[in-house]
Amino acid sequence: MYITINGTDYEVRGESTVLEVAQREGIYIPTLCHHPALEPYGACRLCLVEIIAGGRPGLTASCALPVSEGLVIETDSPRVHHVRQITMKLIMAACPDVPAVMELAEKLGVTDTPYQKASVPNSCVLCGICVRICSKVGTSAIGFAYRGSDRQVMGPWDKTPDTCLGCRACENVCPMGLIKFEEKDGVLIGEPFKSRVTMAKCSECGRFFTGAPMVGTLQQRVGLAVDLCPECQKTKEARLLAHAGGLGRYFNLEKQDH
Numbered sequence: 456m457y458i459t460i461n462g463t464d465y466e467v468r469g470e471s472t473v474l475e476v477a478q479r480e481g482i483y484i485p486t487l488c489h490h491p492a493l494e495p496y497g498a499c500r501l502c503l504v505e506i507i508a509g510g511r512p513g514l515t516a517s518c519a520l521p522v523s524e525g526l527v528i529e530t531d532s533p534r535v536h537h538v539r540q541i542t543m544k545l546i547m548a549a550c551p552d553v554p555a556v557m558e559l560a561e562k563l564g565v566t567d568t569p570y571q572k573a574s575v576p577n578s579c580v581l582c583g584i585c586v587r588i589c590s591k592v593g594t595s596a597i598g599f600a601y602r603g604s605d606r607q608v609m610g611p612w613d614k615t616p617d618t619c620l621g622c623r624a625c626e627n628v629c630p631m632g633l634i635k636f637e638e639k640d641g642v643l644i645g646e647p648f649k650s651r652v653t654m655a656k657c658s659e660c661g662r663f664f665t666g667a668p669m670v671g672t673l674q675q676r677v678g679l680a681v682d683l684c685p686e687c688q689k690t691k692e693a694r695l696l697a698h699a700g701g702l703g704r705y706f707n708l709e710k711q712d713h
């Protein structure tokens with residue numbers, strides 16, 4: 456099928472959202488709550504585009520808009536631009552001093568906000584990516600709490616989430632870089648969610664390498680026994696490959712393995 460974006464026709468095969476097509480074609484649409492591994496969420500409204508024809512005319516979130524034959528879209532019309540800027544100013548006010556927010560604002564031509572700034576600097580933008588990845592990869596150890604301006608992400612009752620696996624998926628996907636895990640004496644300490652997770656030791660080198668509950672979960676869910684840290688795993692794979700190709704002597708591996 457064909458859709459038209461900014462006056463150019465694009466062929467689309469299979470199911471896609473307008474955002475995915477735009478990203479594939481190198482057309483910039485700002486996003487905040489979108490993650491390619493997760494279902495569309497439609498919360499931030501930064502990815503708004505204007506439907507000109509082929510659908511109900513007006514502004515809509517491109518991350519949740521499926522492509523359909525004959526859709527005509529503008530990604531940067533004056534209307535889109537205006538609404539995106541207002542949205543950005545509201546986000547800036549809610550999350551002052553977050554570098555990733557400032558960077559995005561600059562891209563949209565927004566340098567300041569006329570709205571009253573929140574008193575807590577570096578606050579979460581509530582994109583919900585961490586909550587959604589935790590429910591997909593982990594165990595829904597974190598979630599939204601409270602409403603309105605008090606809304607925030609936390610463990611149950613703002614206590615240490617005892618089902619946290621220590622997978623660190625939330626840390627990896629947070630677009631604001633506000634989630635941090637640190638390893639201390641065999642315990643993974645995750646903030647701001649107050650995670651405390653015992654770590655697993657590598658059976659080869661003895662180093663702590665990931666949350667012990669994550670190791671158990673991988674075994675349980677996909678039958679994968681993980682007992683090596685990434686470095687030792689790589690070395691093991693290199694040895695197997697070298698031996699398979701009869702290259703062991705070039706890598707000085709034969710002695711270690713016999």
Ligand code: FES
Nearest residue numbers: 497499500502518
């Ligand atoms: S990226 Fe589409 S609404 Fe946030």
